[in-house]
Amino acid sequence: MSRYVGQPVRRKEDPRLLTGSGRYVGDVRLGGLLHAAIFRSPLPHARIVRVDGSRARALPGVIAVFAPGDLGEVAPIPTTLAPRPALKACFQPPMPRDRVRYVGEPLAVVVATDRYVAEDALELIDAELESLPVVADARRGLAPEAPILHEALGTNLADRIVMSRGDVERALREAPRRIRGAFAVQRHTGVPMEGRGLLAAFDRGTGVLTVWGPTKMVHRNRSILADLLGYPEHLIRFIETDVGGGFGLRGEFYPEDFLIPWAAMRLPAPVRWLEDRREHFLATNHSRQQWHEVEMGVAPDGAILAFTDQALVDMGAYVRPNGFVAPDRTAAFLPGPYRIEHYAFEIACVFSNKTPVGSYRGPGRVESTFVRERLIDLVARELGLDPVDVRRRNFIEAGAMPYAVGTTAHGRPVVYDSGDYRAAFEAALRELDLEAARKRQAEARRQGRYLGIGFACVVDSSGVGPWESARVVVDRTGQVVVYSGTAGLGQGIETTLAQVCADALGARLEDVTVVHGDTGLIPFGIGSFGSRAAVVGGSAVFEAARKVREKAVRIAARLLEADPGDLVLEDGRVTVRGVPDRALTLRDLARAALPGQPLPAGMEPGLEATHYFHITDVTYPYGMDAALVEVDPETGMVRVLKYVIVADVGRMINPLIVDGQMVGGMVQGLGAALLEELAYDEGGQLLTTTFMDYLLPTAAELPAEVVVRVTEAAPSPGNPLGVKGAGEGGIIAVPAAVANAVEDALAPFGVTVTALPLSPDRVLGLVRASRR
Amino acid sequence: MTERTIRLSVNGREYERRVAVRWTLADFLRDELGLTGTHLGCEHGVCGACTVVMNGAAVRSCLLLAVQAQGAEIRTVEGLADGDTLHPLQEAFWEHHGLQCGFCTPGILMSFACFLEEHPAPSDAEIREALAGNLCRCTGYVNIERAVRAAVTKLAGGRAGAGPTGA
Numbered sequence: 001m002s003r004y005v006g007q008p009v010r011r012k013e014d015p016r017l018l019t020g021s022g023r024y025v026g027d028v029r030l031g032g033l034l035h036a037a038i039f040r041s042p043l044p045h046a047r048i049v050r051v052d053g054s055r056a057r058a059l060p061g062v063i064a065v066f067a068p069g070d071l072g073e074v075a076p077i078p079t080t081l082a083p084r085p086a087l088k089a090c091f092q093p094p095m096p097r098d099r100v101r102y103v104g105e106p107l108a109v110v111v112a113t114d115r116y117v118a119e120d121a122l123e124l125i126d127a128e129l130e131s132l133p134v135v136a137d138a139r140r141g142l143a144p145e146a147p148i149l150h151e152a153l154g155t156n157l158a159d160r161i162v163m164s165r166g167d168v169e170r171a172l173r174e175a176p177r178r179i180r181g182a183f184a185v186q187r188h189t190g191v192p193m194e195g196r197g198l199l200a201a202f203d204r205g206t207g208v209l210t211v212w213g214p215t216k217m218v219h220r221n222r223s224i225l226a227d228l229l230g231y232p233e234h235l236i237r238f239i240e241t242d243v244g245g246g247f248g249l250r251g252e253f254y255p256e257d258f259l260i261p262w263a264a265m266r267l268p269a270p271v272r273w274l275e276d277r278r279e280h281f282l283a284t285n286h287s288r289q290q291w292h293e294v295e296m297g298v299a300p301d302g303a304i305l306a307f308t309d310q311a312l313v314d315m316g317a318y319v320r321p322n323g324f325v326a327p328d329r330t331a332a333f334l335p336g337p338y339r340i341e342h343y344a345f346e347i348a349c350v351f352s353n354k355t356p357v358g359s360y361r362g363p364g365r366v367e368s369t370f371v372r373e374r375l376i377d378l379v380a381r382e383l384g385l386d387p388v389d390v391r392r393r394n395f396i397e398a399g400a401m402p403y404a405v406g407t408t409a410h411g412r413p414v415v416y417d418s419g420d421y422r423a424a425f426e427a428a429l430r431e432l433d434l435e436a437a438r439k440r441q442a443e444a445r446r447q448g449r450y451l452g453i454g455f456a457c458v459v460d461s462s463g464v465g466p467w468e469s470a471r472v473v474v475d476r477t478g479q480v481v482v483y484s485g486t487a488g489l490g491q492g493i494e495t496t497l498a499q500v501c502a503d504a505l506g507a508r509l510e511d512v513t514v515v516h517g518d519t520g521l522i523p524f525g526i527g528s529f530g531s532r533a534a535v536v537g538g539s540a541v542f543e544a545a546r547k548v549r550e551k552a553v554r555i556a557a558r559l560l561e562a563d564p565g566d567l568v569l570e571d572g573r574v575t576v577r578g579v580p581d582r583a584l585t586l587r588d589l590a591r592a593a594l595p596g597q598p599l600p601a602g603m604e605p606g607l608e609a610t611h612y613f614h615i616t617d618v619t620y621p622y623g624m625d626a627a628l629v630e631v632d633p634e635t636g637m638v639r640v641l642k643y644v645i646v647a648d649v650g651r652m653i654n655p656l657i658v659d660g661q662m663v664g665g666m667v668q669g670l671g672a673a674l675l676e677e678l679a680y681d682e683g684g685q686l687l688t689t690t691f692m693d694y695l696l697p698t699a700a701e702l703p704a705e706v707v708v709r710v711t712e713a714a715p716s717p718g719n720p721l722g723v724k725g726a727g728e729g730g731i732i733a734v735p736a737a738v739a740n741a742v743e744d745a746l747a748p749f750g751v752t753v754t755a756l757p758l759s760p761d762r763v764l765g766l767v768r769a770s771r772r
Numbered sequence: 773m774t775e776r777t778i779r780l781s782v783n784g785r786e787y788e789r790r791v792a793v794r795w796t797l798a799d800f801l802r803d804e805l806g807l808t809g810t811h812l813g814c815e816h817g818v819c820g821a822c823t824v825v826m827n828g829a830a831v832r833s834c835l836l837l838a839v840q841a842q843g844a845e846i847r848t849v850e851g852l853a854d855g856d857t858l859h860p861l862q863e864a865f866w867e868h869h870g871l872q873c874g875f876c877t878p879g880i881l882m883s884f885a886c887f888l889e890e891h892p893a894p895s896d897a898e899i900r901e902a903l904a905g906n907l908c909r910c911t912g913y914v915n916i917e918r919a920v921r922a923a924v925t926k927l928a929g930g931r932a933g934a935g936p937t938g939a
Contacts, residue, residue, distance in 0.1 A: 010866055017874030018862040020809015020849035024875065027808035116773075116794060193813045193821060193875045193909050244813070244875025245909050277814040490873025490910055656869045660915060664872060667912030691818035691907070699903035699913040706914055730912075 003570075004499040004509050005721070008656035011495040012514070013488070022242040025197035025213035025274070032269035033199075034063055036260060037118035039108035039125045040282060041100035044136070044353035044684030045147065046129035048098055051107050056124040061117035065125070066109040066263060068095045075228055077253050081324045081410060083159045089152035092318035092356060094228070094258035100129065101149055101317035102355050103685055104282025106255050109263055111271055134353040134684040138314035139291060141350040149317060149351045158315050158349040159324070163331045165406035166342030171306035175297025179382050181375045184755040185367045185735070187289035187314065188676040190360045190668075191696060194244020195275035196284060198256055200264035207235045211261050215240045215487050215517060216251020217527030222519050224253045225261060236261075240517025246489030247668075248359035248529060249285040252321050256283075281689040285358030286678055287326060289314040290347075292371045297342075298379050302390035307343040309334060309371065315349050316356035323357055324349065325410075329364020329461070332409035336372050337421040337457050337622060338394040343406075353684045359529070361665065362728040365460055366672065366735060373456040373736035374753065377743065387740070388429065391457055395421045398714075409461060409618070416459060416620045418714035419648065425457060428624040428646040431707045437628050437642070444630070445748070451641070452745025454627045456736035462649075462725025463535030463716070465615040469524050470540035472501060472548045473608040476594070478572065478587025480505065480512045482545075485525020486537035487517050491661065491727060493533050496653045500538050500721065504545035505552075506569035507586060524612070531621075531725020534653055539719040540613035547609035552589045554600050555607070559584060559592060619716040621724040623647035625666075625733035627703075629741040633749065633767045636760030638674055638742055640703035645733075647708070650715040650724035658726045662708045665730020671697045672731070673738035674757050746770075778842045782807065783851030791838045797831075798822045800838035801848060809849040809878045813907065820906035823879035824848045830886040849878035852885060860926040861885060861919070870919035872910035880906045884920055888927060896921070 016022050039051075053065030076091035095106050108125050112118035133147040140146055141156040149156055172178060199212040209231070214221050218238035226233040243250060256273060264271050275283065290313045297306035313327045331345045360366075380387035396403050398420035405414040434453070441451040469485035482501045486493055498512040505512075515521060526536075549569055556574040557564040566577045572586045584592075586607070591597075595605040628642040645662050652658050675695040679687045688694040715722030735756055742763065743753040749770040755762065779788045782805060791800055796815075801807045801824070810833055813821035817835040824833045825847040852859045861881050864870065871877040880903070887902045888894070894902070899920050903913060 011869070013874070014866045014871060015858075017871055017877055018849075018858065018865055018881070019853055020807070020878050022809075022874050024808075024811070026802070026812070029806065115799075116792070191909060193819060193873070193907060194811065195813075242875075243873060244811070245873045247909075277816065490875075492872070660869045660872060660911060663912035663914045664910045665912070667914075668909065690816055691814050692816070696907050696909065698905075698907060699900045699917070702900065702913055706912075 002503055004502050005653050008654060009495065009499060009509065011492050012498060013492060013494050024194060024244060025199055025241045028199050028212050028241065030201060030270045034111050034113065034267060034269050034271040035115040035118050036263065036271050036273040037110050037115065037122050038106050038256065038273065039110065039122050039127070041103060041105040041107050041129065043100060043129050043131055044103045045132040045134045046100050047132060048096065048100060049128035049130055052126040053108055055126060056110055056121040059117065059121050059124060061113045062110060062121045063113065064111045064267060068097045068107065071095055074258065077321060078224060079319055079321045079323065081322065081328065082319060083324060086153060087158060087319050090150045090158060090319045092255060092320055094255045102353055104355060106259060109259050111263060111267060135351065136353060136680060136682050136684045138350040138352040139312060141352055149353065156351040158319060158351055161327050161331050161347040161349065163407045164344040168306050168308055168342040168344040171342035172295065172297040172308065175305045176300055177298050177383065178295055179298060179379050180295045181378050182293050182754055183371045183374050184291045185288050185370055186756050187286050187678040188672055189285060189287045189678065190247030190249045192245025192247055192250060195277060195280040196250060197272065197274040198260040199270060199272040200261040201270035202264045208237060209235060209261055209265060210237045210239060212239050212241050214238065214251045214257055215243045215489060216246060216529055217487065218517050218519055219485065219525045220527065221253050221257060225258065228258050229262065237520045240487055243489055247361045248363060250489065251487065252285060252358055277691065278689045281678070281694065282355060282686055285320060286316060286355045287357050287360035287363065288367060290330065290367050294371060294375050296375055296379055298383065300383060302379060302383055302385050302393045304338055304340050304394050305342065307340050309345040311347040313347055313349045314352050314354065314357065316352060316354045318356045320356040320358050322359045325359045326357065326363035326367065329409055330368045332407040332414050333365050333459065334368045334372055335405050335407065336369065337396055337459050339396045354680060361668065362732040365458065365732045369456055369458050369732050370736045370739065374739060377740045387455060391425060391455065392422065395425065397422065412617065415617065417717055419620065419622050420713055421457065421622060423713065424622060424646045424648055424711065425624045427709065427711065428626045428644050431644045431646060431709055432626040432628065432642065450631045450633060450745040452629050452631065452741040452743065454737045454740025454744055456625050456733035456740065458623045458733045460621045460623065460729045460732055461618045462531035462621055462728065463615060463619045464530035464532045465536060467612050467614045468526050468536040468540045469522065469610065469612050470537065470544040471608065471610040472505065472541065472544040474548065474586050474590040476590055478511065478585055478590060480507045482512060482514045482541055483522050484514060484516045484537050484541060485522055485527065486533040487528035489528055491533070492654065492657045493537070496534055496657060497538060497541050499653055500541045501545045504542045505549045507572045511572055531727040534723050535619060535719055535725050536613055536615055538653065538721055538723060540611050542720050543613055544609050544611035547611060548607060551603065551609065552586065552607060554603065555589050555592050556584050558600055615718060617718060619650065619718050619724045621647065621649045621726065621729050623729045623733055625737040627737040627741040629738060629745055631742055631745040631763060633746065636764035638758055638763060640670065640738065642705040643703040644707045645730065646711065647729050648711045648714050649726040649729065651712055651722035652710060653723060655710065658710050659708055661726045662710065662730040663706060665728065666734055667697050667702065669731040669734025670701055670738065672756060673735040674701065675759060677757055776839050778839055780841045780844050780846060782846045783848060793837065793839050795838045796834055797836040797838045797841050798833035801833060807848050807850050811875050811878055813876065818907065819876065820883060821876045821879040823882045825882055825886045830883045849881055852881060859885065860930065861923045864919040864923040864926065868915050868919040868922055870911065870916045876906060876908045880908065880916060888924065892928065894924065
């Protein structure tokens with residue numbers, strides 16, 4: 001039954017992508033296509049006096065200019081997770097009417113016959129803006145003199161997230177040792193290689209509005225658009241395209257997701273907007289920026305007795321649809337893989353005049369892991385213990401599963417479902433060859449070189465519900481089509497879902513095609529985020545394919561005059577056990593199931609079935625990382641010599657794809673650890689708007705040696721495939737493991753790593769400060 | 773807007789077109805010739821997604837104007853396969869999972885199609901250095917390096933079998 005699941009099969013997506021035949025939103029061809037460009041606020045905080053497009057409108061080639069006043073009354077963009085109703089006042093409007101709150105906020109849309117002309121016209125927009133004082137640093141956002149971004153809320157405090165267990169004050173008071181730390185994670189984000197883009201076409205005759213481009217959760221985006229436009233949902237069709245990376249930020253509902261379709265309904269021809277790189281840095285969700293003040297109460301042997309955290313998260317200027325996801329998950333996952341009976345976490349979410357934040361791969365887990373794993377290294381240092389032993393001392397044991405952490409994520413209790421953290425950690429130590437690494441470190445130090453070893457341990461979460469859809473159809477030609485409510489973000493679901501279907505149905509993999517992301521073909525779907533596509537979408541495909549299999553066997557039993565129990569369905573053929581020459585193909589059975597054909601009593605026509613797979617709780621993958629780095633104290637340069645990931649994602653559908661997710665996540669994490677930062681000046685201007693200022697990892701930054709070992713020790717008990725999500729785990733531990741290794745390397749200087757990225761200037765700063 | 777007529781060869785086919793002098797080569801290939809396999813990731817010459825081969829050299833088509841390609845021979849990702857037969861680089865990227873979202877892939881393929889003609893037997897360090905000129909946000913590069921090494925082996929085998937037709 002498991003012919004394809006578990007196999008490293010080549011991806012079905014690849015032939016088109018390798019030959020230049022992919023269809024990204026910029027590649028869609030429509031006659032008479034118009035091109036949009038967006039005028040964005042140059043100021044971080046200002047009163048809008050006037051936005052005048054008349055000079056721009058007069059430029060030959062310009063078709064239309066839409067300024068804030070042209071939109072009429074439009075509701076702000078709703079969110080998936082808003083802790084309290086008052087925050088509605090802080091949702092982002094598609095275009096602001098009175099006030100701009102960050103550099104890059106849309107103030108006008110220009111539509112022209114080509115993009116060059118549209119961009120020329122941007123320079124002819126006359127915007128009169130009256131500058132206001134700014135909150136350029138969220139840490140000063142709660143000061144009494146700070147300007148208030150949203151007067152209707154009356155404060156820059158969006159929310160305070162509190163989670164606790166036990167009696168932390170008492171546990172701290174009674175703890176033999178108390179160790180404090182302060183850590184910061186920098187503002188950075190996913191930065192996919194393709195910017196966002198939208199193409200919208202309005203058919204005046206039928207009233208159908210078609211939207212290409214947004215990819216992640218097209219059904220939800222369609223609902224939001226229908227509500228904001230006040231337009232019937234059935235007349236709006238979203239069609240997903242190939243996309244150049246998702247990472248959590250693509251496919252959220254942004255202002256442009258309203259502005260471009262809205263404009264299309266008022267234009268004589270389809271219109272496309274393609275975000276350029278500078279716009280991307282200004283307009284697309286930022287993420288991650290947090291400051292933490294933490295304390296642990298510990299026993300002399302390193303046992304964690306109490307853990308407190310007072311944190312502050314920079315929300316940017318508005319509450320965007322998933323702006324609260326990262327702070328919520330930060331608190332939820334602060335305890336990580338350790339048994340901690342007493343803790344109290346408080347996270348203040350504060351507005352600033354910067355690009356609003358949203359989710360980026362591993363939201364909340366990356367940040368909380370950095371803080372916790374750094375603090376554990378400080379504990380080890382203060383107690384004179386080996387950081388390896390402090391971790392060993394505190395792991396939740398495999399026998400304690402399911403384990404209730406006591407925190408909540410999105411309002412649901414966090415209960416780890418399965419896992420053997422200790423075994424995975426020991427495996428990571430073996431893969432690193434800890435003894436050899438420490439010998440190498442000692443040897444290097446004798447030569448005046450600084451090597452360091454760092455660890456980080458993570459519990460990830462995946463498979464967000466509450467459901468996903470799948471419809472499996474065998475057509476007249478015997479081809480199998482899977483219609484899935486998930487989205488393709490480059491992760492390979494056209495292959496993994498086909499593997500699941502082929503096995504569960506008994507079809508040949510080459511006969512299975514996966515269709516996703518078209519609201520015209522798929523009535524209900526949720527999408528791809530939170531590492532959910534394989535878990536929830538895969539389970540839906542599995543169940544739908546099983547229903548089709550059952551149907552096929554019942555029809556075949558009737559035609560072959562055999563008992564269904566004697567029939568075998570594999571490779572797209574039904575045979576009678578022991579009589580291989582009596583066979584029917586899926587093609588035969590699909591034809592026999594067409595409407596009008598005689599069917600077994602009570603069976604609906606069509607060799608097809610739909611399944612909605614419901615799931616209440618997420619499932620928890622985990623990973624143990626180890627890094628060996630070399631730091632040059634003269635230049636501040638950090639080189640990763642060896643990086644080890646031991647991860648468990650339950651059962652794997654496609655090991656090739658899982659490995660790719662792990663390595664890709666790891667290198668993205670190296671960017672966060674060493675290079676990437678969205679830097680603002682004191683006036684609220686973003687300084688990093690090109691790839692010359694915002695550095696992504698290149699092949700030159702790769703570790704000399706990369707070891708990825710994915711175990712399948714702890715299948716998920718919550719779904720029929722036993723899978724856990726693999727999309728985010730690779731990135732989560734990396735900033736923590738690298739930071740711990742850098743601090744270990746610089747131990748002779750006595751430095752403490754408190755902030756990211758560990759760029760040469762920051763590392764040099766640490767070394768210099770220690771020498772003073 | 774000032775226009776010029778340019779003549780050039782793309783993937784072995786001759787074209788003559790009027791083009792605005794400020795149009796980039798990338799936009800010309802994509803919008804005028806419909807060759808949308810060449811992608812734009814930054815439009816300032818860093819990411820390499822728009823790399824094409826012009827007169828035997830890998831170039832960033834976002835940094836060139838279309839009029840600079842007057843008389844040039846250009847090869848894009850659409851011209852890499854031989855009909856239905858994938859180029860060994862394409863085959864190796866497929867086999868070794870050297871791509872995920874595929875957006876940067878055409879530029880990387882064209883960079884290496886050019887590089888391997890000049891360096892038919894590159895060392896691992898040379899492959900890494902060559903790859904460092906292109907950005908990829910999905911794969912973490914490791915499988916791309918694997919794929920390039922596999923393609924090198926395959927190309928060397930092909931050359932040995934087909935006689936002295938290599939670089």
